[in-house]
Amino acid sequence: MAVEGCLSRPHSAAHLIAAYARLGDATTAESVLLAAASLPNISTWNALIVAHSRSDSPRQVLRLYRLLVSASHPRPDSSTLTVALKACAQLMDLRTGQEIVAHSSHLGYIHDVFVCSSVLNLYMKCGKMNHAAKLFDVMPKKDLVSWTTMITGFANAGNPVVAIGFYRRMLEEGLEGDGIVMVSLLQACAAFGDMAIGKSVHGHILRHHLQMNVVIGTSLVDMYAKNGFLKLAQFVFDRISCRNVVSWSALISGYAQNGLASEALQMLIKMQEFGLCPDSVALVSAILACSHIGFLKMGKSVHGFIVRRFEFDQILGTAVIDMYSKCGSLMSAHSVFDTVCSRDIISWNAMISSYGAHGHGNEALSVFLALLNQTKLKPDHATFASLLSAFSHSGLVEEGRHWFNLMTQEHNIEPNEKHYVCIVDLLARAGRVEEAYELIQSMSDGPGIAVWVALLSGCHNHKKLELGQHVAQKVIELNPDDLGIYSLVSNTFAAAKNWEKVAEVRKAMKTMGRRKVPGYSLVEIMGKLHAFLMEDRSHPQHEKIIDLLKRLDFEMKKMGYIPKTEFVFHDLDEEVKEKMLGNHSERLAIAFGLLNSSPGTRIVIIKNLRICGDCHEAIKYIAKIANREIVVRDVKRFHHFENGLCSCKDHWPDLILAISSWLHSTDSGHSLNQCIWKVKRREERMLLRMRKWKAISKGSADSQGCQISPRQLEVPMGNKFLIACNWLSLLGWRNTGHICISSYIIQHLSYFQSDLLRSDICRLVCLLRRFHVWTFERLVAQRVEVLGAFANVPSLPTARPIMLSWDS
Known part of the structure; x- marks a missing residue:
C-alpha cells in the first residue's frame, strides 16, 4: 500500500526511482517508472536519466531519451536535453547529437545557456571546432561553464593560442577563470611545448592569487618537466603543500625523460621515504632511468617491486623488457617477454628491437616470424x-x-x-x-x-x-x-x-653557440655506477687505471695491435694521437672494471657516444688478454667482445666486403686481386712496425708470406669456396680479418653445399680448424643444416688459439 501510494505521487515516484538507480538497480527503477506511467511527469523521467548518466551509462541515457520522445508526453526539458547531449559527447555520436539539437530548437531551448554549453561540449569532443565557435558567438548569454568549455576544448585539441584568446575575452567580460581552466591551459602548453604561453599562465596564477592546489601545482610541474625546465619544475614541486603520487610521478618522469636518470631514481627513493607507493607512471619512469644509464641492480629492484605490488601488464612488461635489454641482459629480457600474458604489438616490437640492438638479426627475424x-x-x-x-x-x-x-x-x-x-x-x-x-x-x-x-x-x-x-x-x-x-x-x-x-x-x-658533447662511459661495479670522461684524472684510482692501461697496451702491441690514429680527427703528431686514443673514456672504464671485479666476470660499459674504430679494435685484444666478456653499449648498438671477437662481426673491413660480393657474382675473380693485394700490403706494413715490439725470426712463415705481388694472386678456376680457401691459405692471416672471412664462408656454406664434394668439405674444414678450432666449432653449431656433411670429418688436435699471435 505504501509503495502504491508513492507511485501515485509524481515527486515521490521520482525519489524512489532515483534511489533504485543510485543503488545500481536500473531494472527496478525502470519498473517503477513504467508503473508510474499513468501519472507521467518529466521529473520522474529525469531522475532515471540522470541516475544512468551518473553511473556512466550513456547508451542507457539515450535509450531512455528515445523512449521519452516516442511517448510524446511529457516533453523533455532543459535538464533532459543537457544530459542527453552529454551522453552523445561521451560516445562522440555527432549524428544523434545533431538530432537532439534540432529537437531542442523545436522545443525552444536552443538559446538556453545549459543546453548551449552541452552542444558546445558535443562539438568540441567530435572535433567540430568551427561549429562550436559559431554557436558560441551567437549565444545571447555566456556563463563560466560556456567559457570553460571553449577554453578546455581548444586546449585539449592542441591549440593553446586560441584557448588563451578565449581566456582573455573571458577576463574582459569580468569573469575569473577557475582551476579547471588553468589546468587545461597548462596541459595544452605541456603537450605542445608552448612555454611562452605556459609561463604567462603561471604568471597569471601568481598575480591573481589563485589557490596553488595540488592539481594546478602538479600541472605546472608536468609542463616544466616535459619541456626540460627541470629547475622550475623542482621549484614549483617544492612549494606544493600537499603533494600526492601524481605530483611525484610528474617530476620523476620529467627527470627520466630529460636524461637525468640519477635524479629520477633519487626522487623515487624520496617518494617512498615520504610513505607514498609509486604508481605505474613513476615505475615506468624509473625503469626508463635505469635503461638510460645501464643501472642493472636498480632495474632489478624496480622489477621485483612491480612483481610484488602490481599486475604485470603490457606497459610495465614492455618497459622491463627494454630495461634488461639496454642493461646488456638479453636473456632476462626474453624471460620477461615470455611471462607477459597479453602481449601487444609494442611488446613484440620491443623484443625485436632488443635482439637487433645486440646484433642478433636472425633471432630478431625469428621473433618477427613468431609474431x-x-x-x-x-x-x-x-x-x-x-x-x-x-x-x-x-x-x-x-x-x-x-x-x-x-x-x-x-x-x-x-x-x-x-x-x-x-x-x-x-x-x-x-x-x-x-x-x-x-x-x-x-x-x-x-x-x-x-x-x-x-x-x-x-x-x-x-x-x-x-x-x-x-x-x-x-x-x-x-x-x-x-x-x-x-x-x-x-x-x-x-x-x-x-x-x-x-x-x-x-x-x-x-x-651558433654549439659545443661538442663530451663523451663519457659508465660502469657498474658492486651495485654502484662509476663515470669516466676522456683523459679523466679525477678518479681516486686514476694512477692504477693508467698503469693497467699501459701494461695492456704493451701486451696488445706484442700481439699485433697498432693504434688507428686515423680516428683522431685533429691535425696532430702521430704520438699525440696515440696518447689521445689510449685515454678514451671507455678504456678508463674497462680498466677500472678489471681492477675492481672478480676474474671471469662480465664487464658492461655504457657510452653516450659511438665507440671509435680504434677502441673497438683495442677492446678485442683486451677481452682476449683478460679472458673476459666485455659488453659496450654505445649510442647505436651493443658490442659483445669475447675471445678477441666482437658480436658486430666488423662489417666494415674491405676484404670481407669484396669477397662476400664476389662469391655471389659471376666474376672470375680478377677484379678482386687488387683489393687483396692492397690488404696484404697493409698487413706487410703492420709487420714492419711490429718489429720493435717483437722479434720476427728470419725466414719465418709470416715474414716470408708478406713478399707477395698481384701476379701471385691469380685466381684459379673452380669452386668459389675452394678459391676463397686458397686465398686464406696464401695470406696466412692470424688476425680478426681472417675470422671475418672464414665466418662468412661457414655461414653461407649451405647455399653452395651442392657444389662441394666430400673431399672439398674436408679440405675446407681442416683449413679452418688449422687456424682456429674454437671458432669453427662455434660457427658450425650455428649452421645445423650443414652439420651432417661435417659429421665424419676427422678432428685435428686441439691447438692453442693463435688468432691474436704472429707466432709461426
Whole structure:
C-alpha cells in the first residue's frame, strides 16, 4: 500500500526511482517508472536519466531519451536535453547529437545557456571546432561553464593560442577563470611545448592569487618537466603543500625523460621515504632511468617491486623488457617477454628491437616470424623499422632488402622515412654506399636529415671520402640541431684532410653557440655506477687505471695491435694521437672494471657516444688478454667482445666486403686481386712496425708470406669456396680479418653445399680448424643444416688459439 501510494505521487515516484538507480538497480527503477506511467511527469523521467548518466551509462541515457520522445508526453526539458547531449559527447555520436539539437530548437531551448554549453561540449569532443565557435558567438548569454568549455576544448585539441584568446575575452567580460581552466591551459602548453604561453599562465596564477592546489601545482610541474625546465619544475614541486603520487610521478618522469636518470631514481627513493607507493607512471619512469644509464641492480629492484605490488601488464612488461635489454641482459629480457600474458604489438616490437640492438638479426627475424605465425596481431610501421634495424646491425643485407620489399607488397605498409633510414643504414654499413645513394635519389619525398646522416656514417666508416664530402654538404644545408651530426660532418672532412672545411664547421658550431658533447662511459661495479670522461684524472684510482692501461697496451702491441690514429680527427703528431686514443673514456672504464671485479666476470660499459674504430679494435685484444666478456653499449648498438671477437662481426673491413660480393657474382675473380693485394700490403706494413715490439725470426712463415705481388694472386678456376680457401691459405692471416672471412664462408656454406664434394668439405674444414678450432666449432653449431656433411670429418688436435699471435 505504501509503495502504491508513492507511485501515485509524481515527486515521490521520482525519489524512489532515483534511489533504485543510485543503488545500481536500473531494472527496478525502470519498473517503477513504467508503473508510474499513468501519472507521467518529466521529473520522474529525469531522475532515471540522470541516475544512468551518473553511473556512466550513456547508451542507457539515450535509450531512455528515445523512449521519452516516442511517448510524446511529457516533453523533455532543459535538464533532459543537457544530459542527453552529454551522453552523445561521451560516445562522440555527432549524428544523434545533431538530432537532439534540432529537437531542442523545436522545443525552444536552443538559446538556453545549459543546453548551449552541452552542444558546445558535443562539438568540441567530435572535433567540430568551427561549429562550436559559431554557436558560441551567437549565444545571447555566456556563463563560466560556456567559457570553460571553449577554453578546455581548444586546449585539449592542441591549440593553446586560441584557448588563451578565449581566456582573455573571458577576463574582459569580468569573469575569473577557475582551476579547471588553468589546468587545461597548462596541459595544452605541456603537450605542445608552448612555454611562452605556459609561463604567462603561471604568471597569471601568481598575480591573481589563485589557490596553488595540488592539481594546478602538479600541472605546472608536468609542463616544466616535459619541456626540460627541470629547475622550475623542482621549484614549483617544492612549494606544493600537499603533494600526492601524481605530483611525484610528474617530476620523476620529467627527470627520466630529460636524461637525468640519477635524479629520477633519487626522487623515487624520496617518494617512498615520504610513505607514498609509486604508481605505474613513476615505475615506468624509473625503469626508463635505469635503461638510460645501464643501472642493472636498480632495474632489478624496480622489477621485483612491480612483481610484488602490481599486475604485470603490457606497459610495465614492455618497459622491463627494454630495461634488461639496454642493461646488456638479453636473456632476462626474453624471460620477461615470455611471462607477459597479453602481449601487444609494442611488446613484440620491443623484443625485436632488443635482439637487433645486440646484433642478433636472425633471432630478431625469428621473433618477427613468431609474431606473424602465432598471433593475430599485424606488424606496424614500428615493427618493420625494428626488423630492418636488426638486419642493419647484423649485416644481413639480402634479408633486409627482401623484407623491405615484402613490407609494401604483402603487408601494405608504405615505407616512411624511418624505414628508408634503416635500409640506407643497412646498405651503408655493408659498404654499398653507392647503392644507398641511388636509393635515396629514388625516394618520392625529399629525404630528411636522418637519411643523409645514415649514408654519411657509411661513407665515413668505409673511407668513401669523395661521396662522403658531397653528403656532408647536404647535411649542412639542412641545418641540423644535433651536435653529434656536426661532429660526424667535421670528422668526415677531417678524414679527407679537408682542414678548411673542418674549420668552417667548427666555426659554424661556435657561432651558433654549439659545443661538442663530451663523451663519457659508465660502469657498474658492486651495485654502484662509476663515470669516466676522456683523459679523466679525477678518479681516486686514476694512477692504477693508467698503469693497467699501459701494461695492456704493451701486451696488445706484442700481439699485433697498432693504434688507428686515423680516428683522431685533429691535425696532430702521430704520438699525440696515440696518447689521445689510449685515454678514451671507455678504456678508463674497462680498466677500472678489471681492477675492481672478480676474474671471469662480465664487464658492461655504457657510452653516450659511438665507440671509435680504434677502441673497438683495442677492446678485442683486451677481452682476449683478460679472458673476459666485455659488453659496450654505445649510442647505436651493443658490442659483445669475447675471445678477441666482437658480436658486430666488423662489417666494415674491405676484404670481407669484396669477397662476400664476389662469391655471389659471376666474376672470375680478377677484379678482386687488387683489393687483396692492397690488404696484404697493409698487413706487410703492420709487420714492419711490429718489429720493435717483437722479434720476427728470419725466414719465418709470416715474414716470408708478406713478399707477395698481384701476379701471385691469380685466381684459379673452380669452386668459389675452394678459391676463397686458397686465398686464406696464401695470406696466412692470424688476425680478426681472417675470422671475418672464414665466418662468412661457414655461414653461407649451405647455399653452395651442392657444389662441394666430400673431399672439398674436408679440405675446407681442416683449413679452418688449422687456424682456429674454437671458432669453427662455434660457427658450425650455428649452421645445423650443414652439420651432417661435417659429421665424419676427422678432428685435428686441439691447438692453442693463435688468432691474436704472429707466432709461426
